Amino acid sequence: MTAELTVVRAGALTTVQDAGRRGYAHLGVPHSGALDTPAMGLANRLLGNDLGAAVLETTLTGCALRPDRAVTVVVGGAHCSVTVDGRPAAWGLPVRVPAGAVLDVGAATAGVRSYVAVAGGVAVEPVLGSRSTDLLSGLGPEPLRDGMVVPVGTPAPPVPVPVAAPWPGPPAELVLPVRLGPRADWFPPGALRTLTSATYRVSPHSNRIGLRTEGPALERASAGELPSEGMVLGAVQVPPDGRPVIFLHDHPTTGGYPVVAVVAERALAAAAQASVGTPVRFTLG
């Protein structure tokens, strides 16, 4: 028998995430998947799971879970307190949670999204090859709600536990290496200089679809509408208000606003952990 986790406290937004859905963008299906992919991978690795096994992704306020039989978990990503039945437990390393005990993943003290990996992986039914919740189009399981039951898969044999794991801290300043995008020619040189020299800040309107920014508006060289075209992860799209939006994993597959630049995928994990107000700089290269 495998374990089930009862959701005691769902938190502000907790979703199931894995490596996402690939190969369906032409049908309008977003990639989805964990925003901080390295954090998901490290949490899974510490448990002997596949790196892309499904985990829970919390948002700012954590969550609490009660397994019906003993499970081993790792809580990583955003820093937070971890307790089991009220007693402090390790963050970032495997923790044994006895049957009936409550694992509480506290509010993020640094960063935005904590990842709760469980040995055996979260075992909800996959949709189009992925267990991820897609908040743009509603594919995959619903976000967690109090009282919901989350199934767990069969654990792999335990792996040797390291003394410490290499978790990066959240960025004090989010530096995003970009290449100019396919529609950079929709912007005058001055706008491109602004993009790569000004300091933006993470907007409170950011979500899994996009990291929105506040800062100087980018003017366009010409008005007019761009016929819908395919969008990539990390695209820096400029909507009519001129404030760049960085597309994250639940981004729409096609769009009509010009993409001025594209952020290197390796930098997106830090974007997922940059809290509201964090300074953002775009650097060419």
Add this chain to the structure above:
Amino acid sequence: MTRSPILTARPVGRHALLVELSDAGGTAAFHAEVLRRRAAGTLPPVEEVVPGARTVLLDGVGDPEALARGLAEWQVPPAADDDGEVVEIPVRYDGPDLAEVAALWGVAPEEVAALHTAHAYRVAFCGFAPGFGYLTGLPEELHVPRRATPRTRVPAGAVALAGPYSAVYPRATPGGWQLIGTMPDPGPLWDPGRERAALLAPGTRVRFVVADAGPAAVAA
């Protein structure tokens, strides 16, 4: 030799290429050629092939620059009018914007069905929601603008027009298109549990038929 529809190929980050085509027909032709080469194993590995209105995005490519250079050698035959199967979409022409569309077309409301079913359509690209296809094929004189005020809820199965496109809403969403009719059973449009999740995938040919006279939607 036919003139290549490829205008430009622009890198999009390190792993993608946006190929810009001359027009919607050139886009359909290039998209079909990409799928042919992919099936034949002569295309370098590409994770996603995402057509747009006048572009095809090739995402998850090892070396976009090399792929872009190779495009110069491509022969892209025009999209055939008779390739592949035709999906039939039965429609009850009873949409709330039927009278407005009829007025824009300069015909009586009961003539909209005959005009809309008279043309052959093709799914140019998807977007907005899973399985939402943008269908080209409506002649230019029948193009209509979006509604000035979008509706907060358009029901699943709504058959709609906007600009050069026709579409069938796979599920209830907000929407700004002009609603001319209803597909009585929209279930086949999108089913992620099915091998072919979207009935209206890019490249698919489509015929609208009047519901009472025609068969149910067919997914071969």
